[in-house]
Amino acid sequence: xxxxTQSPSVLSASVGDRVTLNCKASQNINKYLNWYQQKLxxxxxxxxxxxxxxxxxxxxxxSGSGSGTDYTxxxxxxxxxxxxxxxxxxxxxxxxxxSGTKLExx
Amino acid sequence: EVQLVESGGGLVQPGASLKLxxxxxxxxxxxxxxxxxxxxxxxTMEWIGDIKYDGSYTNYAPSLKNRFTISRDxxxxxxxxxxSNVRSEDTATYYCTREYYGPHxxxxxxxxxxxx
Numbered sequence: 001x002x003x004x005t006q007s008p009s010v011l012s013a014s015v016g017d018r019v020t021l022n023c024k025a026s027q028n029i030n031k032y033l034n035w036y037q038q039k040l041x042x043x044x045x046x047x048x049x050x051x052x053x054x055x056x057x058x059x060x061x062x063s064g065s066g067s068g069t070d071y072t073x074x075x076x077x078x079x080x081x082x083x084x085x086x087x088x089x090x091x092x093x094x095x096x097x098x099s100g101t102k103l104e105x106x
Numbered sequence: 107e108v109q110l111v112e113s114g115g116g117l118v119q120p121g122a123s124l125k126l127x128x129x130x131x132x133x134x135x136x137x138x139x140x141x142x143x144x145x146x147x148x149x150t151m152e153w154i155g156d157i158k159y160d161g162s163y164t165n166y167a168p169s170l171k172n173r174f175t176i177s178r179d180x181x182x183x184x185x186x187x188x189x190s191n192v193r194s195e196d197t198a199t200y201y202c203t204r205e206y207y208g209p210h211x212x213x214x215x216x217x218x219x220x221x222x
Contacts (some may be wrong), residue, residue: 018193027130032208034207034209036209042214043201043212043213043214043215044151044201044209044212045212046208046209046210046211046212049207049208050207055210076109084138085149087151089151089153089208089209091207091208094167094168095153095208096153097151097152097153099150099206100149100151
């Protein structure tokens with residue numbers, strides 16, 4: 001099974017900061033990597049699929065990159081409404097989620 | 107607008123069975139693979155399995171394959187998850203999702219609590 005490791009587990013940043021969240025797979029996942037945002041009390045929402053494809057309706061401040069085993073979600077300018085937990089998910093082989101990064105505002 | 111509405115959750119005793127339903131609307135249900143994902147109280151996410159658009163093929167997490175069954179009724183635009191011999195570790199919120207390169211649209215989820 002492929003293991004997905006997200007870092008950091010908690011990230012505190014200021015409004016307007018550029019924020020980077022990381023996701024590392026235990027083996028090559030060929031860019032089959034999605035990012036989800038889950039706000040408190042809500043269902044997860046797809047932000048990015050297949051590494052760098054922005055889901056319709058998602059603000060352009062969100063972007064994704066990576067290849068092989070290492071992937072990144074970047075928020076170019078953090079907004080208060082971005083407070084949430086972010087999960088990565090690989091669907092290259094047996095699907096698996098990361099453990100999440102909780103993003104807070106300083 | 108894509109809508110997925112789960113139902114059938116609640117408190118269930120260990121060893122019992124439970125069937126969750128997910129009614130879909132806002133899209134042609136029979137065109138899409140569908141899946142179930144669960145989230146534990148500790149927020150761990152687990153992909154349970156999925157089913158092909160015509161119901162002819164299913165995939166399951168190996169650890170759940172013998173106890174969980176995914177099915178669908180395209181005439182009713184409804185997805186099902188049959189859970190048997192439930193255990194305390196099955197306590198979670200269960201989400202129905204429409205797939206497109208992984209879970210794409212999610213329902214609001216239904217809680218299942220396994221306890222005596």
